Amino acid sequence: MAFKRHDLAILRELVITDFKLRYQGSSLGYLWSLMRPLTLFTIYYLVFTKFLRFGDSMEHYTTYLLSGIMLWSFFSEATVVGMQSIVSRAGLIRKLNINKSVIVISTIVSALINLLINLLVLGLFLWLTGGTYFAGISVILVPVYLAGLVMLTVAVAFILATGYVYYRDIGHLWEVGLQAIFYLTPFIYPVSIIPEHFRKVIMLSPLACFVQGIRELTITDQVITSYQVGGWTYLGIIGLLMVAIIGFAWMIFAKQSKKFAENI
């Protein structure tokens, strides 16, 4: 499954194709990928600041919520599209000895480009409204957390894509799984409202670690991170979890991807 130079050219072509196809025939085009998180945001904003009043417990809750929805959109879209990518490219796989990981990764790159543009728009908005926050030099860690998030997403997509070739039920299972992950990860609520003993569990999730890490460095130091909950022990466990997930994903994908052509 070694990545060759030409694989990058194929990756590029697949990503470009994906972008062209996605917004073709729609008059708003790319704006749609902004509209979706913004609509979600409007709904959650109404519910969580006006009805449930989560926002009262922290400053900059609005930004917190908006960034959470953007990161969530990336994770959920990338894993769902990534899961289906191998099966939907069956035609290619049956006729060419193409590097299968390129197909999965191309869908995640597309989603990542969307995320980066969304975050850029968010940053621009904050800058214009004077709401920017600077966490000092440690802001250089943002790309590290982002890389962690992307790696986790790729690994999950590899596992799901492999499973989906053999069992289409995985699609339905993952739909439910995503709902669970959405509510068990602090995307829309501040961690401070969660009872202490539950906090210790949910902050062990690598996903929560990355999301909170990014927010702590860009929104407000009131954001509760995995480090604050469990110190270096937690970061160590999360590191091991990441190694385990990525290792498992690589192993299963490297082994099974050779047989995709005859099993799709």
Add this chain to the structure above:
Amino acid sequence: MTNSKHQISVQDLVKRFKVPIDKPNSLRGRALTLGKLDQREFLALDKVSFGIKRGEFVGIVGKNGSGKSTLLKLIAGIYQPSSGKVKVRGHLIPFIELGVGFNLELTGRENVYLNATLMGLSHQSIDRLYDQIVEFAELGDFMEQKLKNYSSGMQVRLAFSIAIRANADILLIDEVLAVGDSSFQQKCLDYFYQVKQSDTTVILVTHDMSIVEQFCDRAILLDQGKVSKVGSPKEISLSYQALNFGLRLEDQTVSGKHHLVSNRLKAKNDQGDEVSIITGGVVVDNQYCNQVQFGQSISLRLECLSSVSQQCSIGIGIYDSKNQYLIDLNSKHTKRALDLKKGRIIVDINPEGLQLNPGKYRIAVGVYNSSGLTFDYVENLFEFIVLGAERWGLISVDSVWELNSNV
């Protein structure tokens, strides 16, 4: 069989497919069968070995389901062998289908870049070759239109135009000629001629024996997942025809064993005498045989059993594969009755000058007494085939051609 000089070497290649009898595509299905599926193992390739040298143009032929496409996909690395080895040296491109990755919603130009990238071309070389591709496909005015507005012929032209720019040491081509009109097929043939001249190694899977004979240096005949024969295109072409007519190669000679004679109409005369046809066939070198080469003289032999010495006539009908009654060979035409002796009789018939065209034939035989009563009639006593290049018409005759210019 394989050595280091070979660019492609295939050794003891085995490919098994597990075919679930009722494929449960869901966890529930798997849970219900407790993980044990009713699977039928299908042996697509069985210990296939051969080597191909740089620059060779090799044809792979065989009936549908003989494993040709599976073999091609294994060489291309699309499938993994169940056991055995495939070694390929150099950059290989499979043309299992033209226009892989083509998307109807993209423009012609976008599809060129997508497909050519998948075919292994870099972005720069596509930039460089783009005008040639468009010109060759004769689609200059259409390149900015979506592919869905193209006719199927235009799509094939575009795909082919890209495919032939692909730069490879080895090309695997699967039945590309099956699509397109005759002018497209001519383009394909021109392309084959061009690659034949170059030192590109080509493996071509086809049913078209004329192409095999025209372009291939060697050919491989696959039958039921095994290499049945490797040889010159001519030899393989003949063996392939033999296979196609439903005969196994091992059965080329029929040892004098008796056919099961069915569909018969039997009768005895008033005295209870009878004649039975036992067996018959085409005879070459005094042995029964079910195939002859075109041009070889055809001798027939019948074996009968007569309960009494008597006079009879025998009629032999030769039918072609479309069941047309081609020729009636009848002893009555010789104006001489046959005197059968009591017991077993062997009748040899030599139809002089009979040249049957390549194809499959069936023989019907009837034995009659002097007053016309049918003793025995067998609708399908035996079948045989005539091997050779295809010819028009039903039968062939030798002819002499003279040119007379001063009339």
